[in-house]
Structure formats: C-alpha cells, structure tokens
Amino acid sequence: MKFATARVEGEEVIGFIQDSQFINLTRASKGDFPKTMNEALQFGDKLIHKVNEILKMDITEATVPLASVKLLAPIPRPAKNIFCVGKNYAAHAIELGSEADIPEAPMFFSKTPTTVIGPHESIPAHEHVTEALDYEGELGVIIGKKGFAIEKEKAFDYVFGYTIINDITARDLQKRHKQFLLGKSLDGSCPMGPYIVHKSALNHPHALKIETKVNGELRQSATTEQLIFDIPELISVLSQGMTLEPGDIIATGTPAGVGMGFTPPKLLKAGDTIEITIEGIGTLINSVNS
Structure with a gap:
C-alpha cells in the first residue's frame, strides 16, 4: 500500500x-x-x-x-526533528575521510521540521549562507507505534513503512560549526516522498537498490544491505532512552557518491535536478532554486 x-x-x-x-x-x-x-x-x-x-x-x-x-511530502510537517544517521555506509565514510572514520556505533543527528518539502518542490540554494550544498539519497523509516527500549528482535513491529529522503547538506556550515544541525537544517533541505509504502509491500527492506542522479548523471548506486547499522539496530539504539512515536522519521544514511566525495567536488548549484530512486518505493525528484 x-x-x-x-x-x-x-x-x-x-x-x-x-x-x-x-x-x-x-x-x-x-x-x-x-x-x-x-x-x-x-x-x-x-x-x-x-x-x-x-x-x-x-x-x-x-x-x-x-x-x-x-x-506534497507524505508528512508535510513532522511533529519532531527527523532522526538522521551519519556514515552508515562504509564506502561513504571512507570517501569523506578514511577507514578510521567508519563508526563503531550509530552516529545520530537531526533535521528540523522546517526542512521538509515534497516532490518537485524547489530546494533553496541559500547562496547567502552556503557555497557547498550537497545531496544525500536515503531510505526513510516511518515509525507507526509508540515504543521505549525496543528490542532489536521486535523493532519491525514499530515500523509503519518507508519513504525516500534527500538529506541536503551545507558542507561548509557543517565544517565551520563543528556539528551537524545547522548545516543539515536549512529550510527546504529535506525533500521527502513521493509516498509512504507500508512495510507489508517491502518484505526485504535491507535488499533495496538505491540510486541518485544529478542532471541525469548517476552519482550514487548501492543497496540497503550495505548499511553498517541495520534498521532494527537503529530503532533499538534510539529508543533505549527516548520514546519513539508514530510519525517519527529515521533517515538511515547515504551511500558513497555524494558531491563532496568527488575530486574536484561536484556540489549542487541553482538549476540542478536530483532524482533519487529506491526500489519498491519510487522516485523523488527536486531541483535547486536560486
């Protein structure tokens, strides 16, 4: 569904x-x-x-x-910040650093509700505050049941479904401020959609192909089986001291191929179009507006 x-x-x-x-x-x-x-x-x-x-x-x-x-975005105005996971694909951790940057525990940060926009809505370039806007195609998990201290073996009981997220990032702000929130939370920096697919229609969420194209050029290509920390572990770790609630959103991390990972970097500019396709869900398309 x-x-x-x-x-x-x-x-x-x-x-x-x-x-x-x-x-x-x-x-x-x-x-x-x-x-x-x-x-x-x-x-x-x-x-x-x-x-x-x-x-x-x-x-x-x-x-x-x-x-x-x-x-519109399936959840146009989330009740909470979106939970995001950093460096959850080994190749992505390496492209932005080295093997030493592969995390031993999930790295969590968040994006504010005002970041969310829907399919075909424009991503603001925010040229007055950033010169290093980047894309990150990700599988989004939608929580459908309230839970605290959730066991990994029961984690999928708390999942309602899945969507696509583009974790747009201002790399220069991220570096300058030594943390993720500001560089991840510019208005319009979380395109989401086009749908929420109920979990019953995706029996193998850890075997989904994910691809990102910019202006038709394939940049990211991976499968969710490459996640370092899988969905049950992310849910379990988050919920150990924090209550997860219906409508909460977890962005599970992005594969290698982000703009900053290229030499020279292939960062976004006004007029660029990003297409993220995840098997079984669909394609999320947005363009950058000046």
Whole structure:
C-alpha cells in the first residue's frame, strides 16, 4: 500500500495510490478519516484495516488520476526533528575521510521540521549562507507505534513503512560549526516522498537498490544491505532512552557518491535536478532554486 499527502482542489488531503489513481481517503470516508498523515499514523497498522473498509465502498467520486494532483511530502510537517544517521555506509565514510572514520556505533543527528518539502518542490540554494550544498539519497523509516527500549528482535513491529529522503547538506556550515544541525537544517533541505509504502509491500527492506542522479548523471548506486547499522539496530539504539512515536522519521544514511566525495567536488548549484530512486518505493525528484 502506498500512502500520500496531496493538494486536491486547494485542499490538503490524505490519499491512497492504486493503479496510477489517487483515492482521496478524506473524501471517500465522508469525513470519517484523520485529516493529516500525522493523525493517521496514530492508528499504526490498524490504518490498513481502516483503508480496506473504505475501499469496500463506492469510491468513484473520490478517485482521480494521480497525475492530476499535487503530491506534497507524505508528512508535510513532522511533529519532531527527523532522526538522521551519519556514515552508515562504509564506502561513504571512507570517501569523506578514511577507514578510521567508519563508526563503531550509530552516529545520530537531526533535521528540523522546517526542512521538509515534497516532490518537485524547489530546494533553496541559500547562496547567502552556503557555497557547498550537497545531496544525500536515503531510505526513510516511518515509525507507526509508540515504543521505549525496543528490542532489536521486535523493532519491525514499530515500523509503519518507508519513504525516500534527500538529506541536503551545507558542507561548509557543517565544517565551520563543528556539528551537524545547522548545516543539515536549512529550510527546504529535506525533500521527502513521493509516498509512504507500508512495510507489508517491502518484505526485504535491507535488499533495496538505491540510486541518485544529478542532471541525469548517476552519482550514487548501492543497496540497503550495505548499511553498517541495520534498521532494527537503529530503532533499538534510539529508543533505549527516548520514546519513539508514530510519525517519527529515521533517515538511515547515504551511500558513497555524494558531491563532496568527488575530486574536484561536484556540489549542487541553482538549476540542478536530483532524482533519487529506491526500489519498491519510487522516485523523488527536486531541483535547486536560486
């Protein structure tokens, strides 16, 4: 199942994607449905049952071609900062340093909610504050169940689904300030989408091909089986002293091939288009705007 947030006839609604059609769940349920994705995710896996009940009804008037709606980020305004993982692919750690930079424990940082934008929305170049904007294609994990001190063996019980994240980074700010938050949290620096794919449709999240192209040039190509710290470990470590809640987002890290990893660096500039494709989810496309 693919879930999306979209703007239809000027209204922000939650939808379900089926055969290139957008089913407006807000309209199909005649108002008996959460108004935002954050609210819907509070149902966890029960949301699937609720949608299946709606699909048994006459949904003709609530169904439109997917191409006719404007997709937004699946969670346009997260309730918390996005949890991000640094250097979670060995080759990426090496391209920005050396083998000594491969972490022995997960490196966590965050991006603020104001970073989130949707598919085909413009990424601000922020030329007044950075000269080193970079891309990072990543698998995003959406939490669907409240949990604390989660055991690795039970971690997938707390996952609702998956999406695509572009962890746009201002490398110069990151270096200057000796920490990640500012360089990772410029407005519009977290493109997300186009959908949330329920975990039942991705049985092997650690075997997904991930590719990033910039202006059609392949820059990143890997599979999620190359993650140093897998999804259960990330969830378990995060939750040992922190409560994870429905709607929380974990960006699992980026493979090798970021702009800063090239000699000379291939950093983003106004007009560049970034396409990130993850097997089983789709393609997230955004361009940099001056």
